[in-house]
Amino acid sequence: MLAWVDQYNNGIIILLNDEEELLFVSKSVERILAYNVADLIGMHWNDIISPEDVKRYIVRDSEMNQIFNVNVLHKNGKYIWTECTVEKMEDQTTSKNYYMLSLVDITDRKDAEELMIRSEKMSVAGQLAAGIAHEIRNPLTSLKGFLQLLQAGVPRKETYYDIMIDEIDKMETITSELLFISKPLTDQRKQESVSEMIEDVVILLEPQANLNNIVILFNPVNDVNIYCDRSQIKQVLINLLKNAIEAMDEAGMIKIEIHPSDESINIKVIDEGPGVPEDLIHKLGEPFFTTKKTGTGLGIMITRQILEQHHAKLEIANNELKGSTFQINFPI
Numbered sequence: 001m002l003a004w005v006d007q008y009n010n011g012i013i014i015l016l017n018d019e020e021e022l023l024f025v026s027k028s029v030e031r032i033l034a035y036n037v038a039d040l041i042g043m044h045w046n047d048i049i050s051p052e053d054v055k056r057y058i059v060r061d062s063e064m065n066q067i068f069n070v071n072v073l074h075k076n077g078k079y080i081w082t083e084c085t086v087e088k089m090e091d092q093t094t095s096k097n098y099y100m101l102s103l104v105d106i107t108d109r110k111d112a113e114e115l116m117i118r119s120e121k122m123s124v125a126g127q128l129a130a131g132i133a134h135e136i137r138n139p140l141t142s143l144k145g146f147l148q149l150l151q152a153g154v155p156r157k158e159t160y161y162d163i164m165i166d167e168i169d170k171m172e173t174i175t176s177e178l179l180f181i182s183k184p185l186t187d188q189r190k191q192e193s194v195s196e197m198i199e200d201v202v203i204l205l206e207p208q209a210n211l212n213n214i215v216i217l218f219n220p221v222n223d224v225n226i227y228c229d230r231s232q233i234k235q236v237l238i239n240l241l242k243n244a245i246e247a248m249d250e251a252g253m254i255k256i257e258i259h260p261s262d263e264s265i266n267i268k269v270i271d272e273g274p275g276v277p278e279d280l281i282h283k284l285g286e287p288f289f290t291t292k293k294t295g296t297g298l299g300i301m302i303t304r305q306i307l308e309q310h311h312a313k314l315e316i317a318n319n320e321l322k323g324s325t326f327q328i329n330f331p332i
Ligand SMILES: Nc1ncnc2c1ncn2[C@@H]1O[C@H](COP(=O)(O)OP(=O)(O)O)[C@@H](O)[C@H]1O
Pocket: 239, 243, 244, 247, 271, 273, 274, 275, 276, 284, 285, 289, 290, 291, 292, 294, 295, 296, 297, 298, 299, 300, 301, 324
């Protein structure tokens, strides 16, 4: 019976020692990853996971029953997405540590998630395009004017050159932010400046806000960093800021605030829309839940997913007077 479980269970069980060498592998690995059990014994854990994951996760440092996603190498050279649960065990007599890993193939789930993120990004890019095209037309018009002046042979050319370069810089930043949206999310985590990420996102969404007579207020705070993947957290901020703009059908203000404390760094997006009805708050984040005509209902779901992977939380509350506050809490 045990042999049968060993062979046919849907996951893979691996036992590692403190050096992260494989001591035991369930026979199911032969079916799932096409290796022979005997070939794997004695190998290092790092040799069968992707190099990025080697950098990201150290089994020895994981907490009790910690779950992480890791790419494991199939014998055919391709990586398979798995969800890996780690259990740390101590041998009382030798006081040596062992790690029991339980891996489940989640390729299908990952594919579905990626598809949803892609379609949300595409829909966002499409919705922002009108505002951005508008925003780029102004600098183009002024560039044209300056070129005509230069053509006519005006004196003090240098001042014109400086202004022209400024205008081109503006267009460059905004187009590169727009291009960012159409790229898939990465997962490269490092210390990132919260204010810089917010500023990038404000550049991208300001045209949309301008079209609706909404002012985005943000005062950068220096030296507040979080350990994260920049593209993912920017995606979260885009979702929240875009929702805030869409919630407001009159002119008004959106405030973005950074609140660092000893335990956490909080980012607040405060809008002046109608707020979220109490009976709907718990529905936000369900896939495809939307109250908008052209909504996808994926924004909050993706936001929650990304935050969960960063051990961060999203809190939604209605403001006293009007509007709502979407707050992200990053633990330190
Ligand atoms: N700032 C906000 N104020 C009021 N309602 C909001 C706000 N943000 C999100 N919502 C509600 O949550 C729903 C889901 O948002 P989201 O997942 O981003 O999908 P979508 O924006 O495509 O509708 C929205 O349709 C809206 O009803």
